[in-house]
Amino acid sequence: xxxxxxxxxxxxxxxxxxxxxxxxxxxxxxxxxxxxxxxxxxxxxxxxxxxxxxxxxxxxxxxxxxxxxxxxxxxxxxxxxxxxxxxxxxxxxxxxxxxxxxxxxxxxxxxxxxxxxxxxxxxxxxxxxxxxxxxxxxxxxxxxxxxxxxxxxxxxxxxxxxxxxxxxxxxxxxxxxxxxxxxxxxxxxxxxxxxxxxxxxxxxxxxxxxxxxxxxxxxxxxxxxxxxxxxxxxxxxxxxxxxxxxxxxxxxxxxxxxxxxxxxxxxxxxxxxxxxxxxxxxxxxxxxxxxxxxxxxxxxxxxxxxxxxx
Amino acid sequence: xxxxxxxxxxxxxxxxxxxxxxxxxxxxxxxxxxxxxxxxxxxxxxxxxxxxxxxxxxxxxxxxxxxxxxxxxxxxxxxxxxxxxxxxxxxxxxxxxxxxxxxxxxxxxxxxxxxxxxxxxxxxxxxxxxxxxxxxxxxxxxxxxxxxxxxxxxxxxxxxxxxxxxxxxxxxxxxxxxxxxxxxxxxxxxxxxxxxxxxxxxxxxxxxxxxxxxxxxxxxxxxxxxxxxxxxxxxxxxxxxxxxxxxxxxxxxxxxxxxxxxxxxxxxxxxxxxxxxxxxxxxxxxxxxxxxxxxxxxxxxxxxxxxxxx
Numbered sequence: 001x002x003x004x005x006x007x008x009x010x011x012x013x014x015x016x017x018x019x020x021x022x023x024x025x026x027x028x029x030x031x032x033x034x035x036x037x038x039x040x041x042x043x044x045x046x047x048x049x050x051x052x053x054x055x056x057x058x059x060x061x062x063x064x065x066x067x068x069x070x071x072x073x074x075x076x077x078x079x080x081x082x083x084x085x086x087x088x089x090x091x092x093x094x095x096x097x098x099x100x101x102x103x104x105x106x107x108x109x110x111x112x113x114x115x116x117x118x119x120x121x122x123x124x125x126x127x128x129x130x131x132x133x134x135x136x137x138x139x140x141x142x143x144x145x146x147x148x149x150x151x152x153x154x155x156x157x158x159x160x161x162x163x164x165x166x167x168x169x170x171x172x173x174x175x176x177x178x179x180x181x182x183x184x185x186x187x188x189x190x191x192x193x194x195x196x197x198x199x200x201x202x203x204x205x206x207x208x209x210x211x212x213x214x215x216x217x218x219x220x221x222x223x224x225x226x227x228x229x230x231x232x233x234x235x236x237x238x239x240x241x242x243x244x245x246x247x248x249x250x251x252x253x254x255x256x257x258x259x260x261x262x263x264x265x266x267x268x269x270x271x272x273x274x275x276x277x278x279x280x281x282x283x284x285x286x287x288x289x290x291x292x293x294x295x296x297x298x299x300x301x302x303x304x305x306x307x308x309x310x
Numbered sequence: 311x312x313x314x315x316x317x318x319x320x321x322x323x324x325x326x327x328x329x330x331x332x333x334x335x336x337x338x339x340x341x342x343x344x345x346x347x348x349x350x351x352x353x354x355x356x357x358x359x360x361x362x363x364x365x366x367x368x369x370x371x372x373x374x375x376x377x378x379x380x381x382x383x384x385x386x387x388x389x390x391x392x393x394x395x396x397x398x399x400x401x402x403x404x405x406x407x408x409x410x411x412x413x414x415x416x417x418x419x420x421x422x423x424x425x426x427x428x429x430x431x432x433x434x435x436x437x438x439x440x441x442x443x444x445x446x447x448x449x450x451x452x453x454x455x456x457x458x459x460x461x462x463x464x465x466x467x468x469x470x471x472x473x474x475x476x477x478x479x480x481x482x483x484x485x486x487x488x489x490x491x492x493x494x495x496x497x498x499x500x501x502x503x504x505x506x507x508x509x510x511x512x513x514x515x516x517x518x519x520x521x522x523x524x525x526x527x528x529x530x531x532x533x534x535x536x537x538x539x540x541x542x543x544x545x546x547x548x549x550x551x552x553x554x555x556x557x558x559x560x561x562x563x564x565x566x567x568x569x570x571x572x573x574x575x576x577x578x579x580x581x582x583x584x585x586x587x588x589x590x591x592x593x594x595x596x597x598x599x600x601x602x603x604x605x606x607x608x609x610x611x612x613x614x615x616x617x618x619x620x
Contacts (some may be wrong), residue, residue: 303467
């Protein structure tokens, strides 16, 4: 690992570990609450300090998240860790807040009406209003809330998504003063030029509110998009150990960018993440049998460099 | 595909298809001369206009390239295509030139003494002298020659490689006026900050000589490095259909950056490549049974976007 900072990137970024929620939510193999908590423990041991612990959504729609309350109840009591609960509506927000163990709500707006109807039964504009209500509810309960704009780079139903609709959602969310705003490439179609452009435009609207990015590596572009995003001023990156995520019914479809691959790239590039690569690789090796499949992440399959002289 | 040029990248880059040589050279499954020529045909049909057709090296060291003369003899006669033959010494250069079918020699210098001894039996400095002799021989025969610096971002034997030794090799090669100079991440350990820095430094030395880059995706960073390289002024990118390449004895090790993934990323980012994505995906599907393995490239496994509404 090189230790010098790069003129092409910030000295430090924060990684939000999303494997317990976005990583697992589509897994066909049922994962026990105990294993979810073990995954969270391993992430914390690797240095993760903000983690998407679970989502409070309809268990019929997302069976893998049916144990959200049990996961919340089992979270280690850590003053130095922020536990995020993802919610899609006020009912979910109330459930998350009622656990007393969720530090931050994650609200989701969508940049496509077609996706909004399919994902949460509402238009893009309604999803922004819903996310604002969630942010308000969190604040009223003394908690923080961030907002993510899903399908910001393309929609599986309606195709290309315009910058205009994304930035309209950004503006609508910013008005509610979330603690952070995120652009999500839900289906892995973003390219680094658009990422850089949209992150820069989002920053211009967001003022002091940090910008987070969320990429899937479905078409191999995940790390390029991470690099472009942080070059354009994103300061927080979602990632999942093992590159977990994606649809189990689409063979070969990859998931979130892999935490260990992102950490490898950034640390070598002189961007500090605070995470321990060896601990992440160990978590990857533990995780594969739990989800009963080969994980798409790359670094754990390659020789250590430069420590092992192959 | 978006059609607008990006402020973050050039309007156009050239892709050199390297699957017939760097892609195949480590494959355990023997590939027939006919299949190699069929691969070259498919690359040309997808729009490739410069292709690393084979290497003229010791067949005992690289059995997969033992049919270099037969491959050269079978190359389609195309005035609009440049066929590259990779050579490691003057003997190889003479063989390549004697075929009468190779348009451009590819010479290789190394940025690490340890790798040079293992790969071609010479130190870094000697490899630069050898590459210069190859460039001179090509010119004397009325052909062009380019030069690639192997292990420019890390060596499997000695670990980290300093910028100094790479730039010393660049300067030594530039003095022989190759038609192009390339930085190669032979083992897939580059990070985009160093890529940007080293490409910029190489350009400063190279003057009007174009800079090519060659990345392996062993640790998932291949496309990030491509993006960083072209942002820093590289104008040519090596890629292999299917992401072919890598060591067959290291399970999970990935090969070259995949041509179809690079084209997907760049065309969506408004950078023209001149290549046809659908034809590349078809070549990927043809290639997998030929090499008898799943290919690491991603785009061919994902739904078309935005054409197919999933």
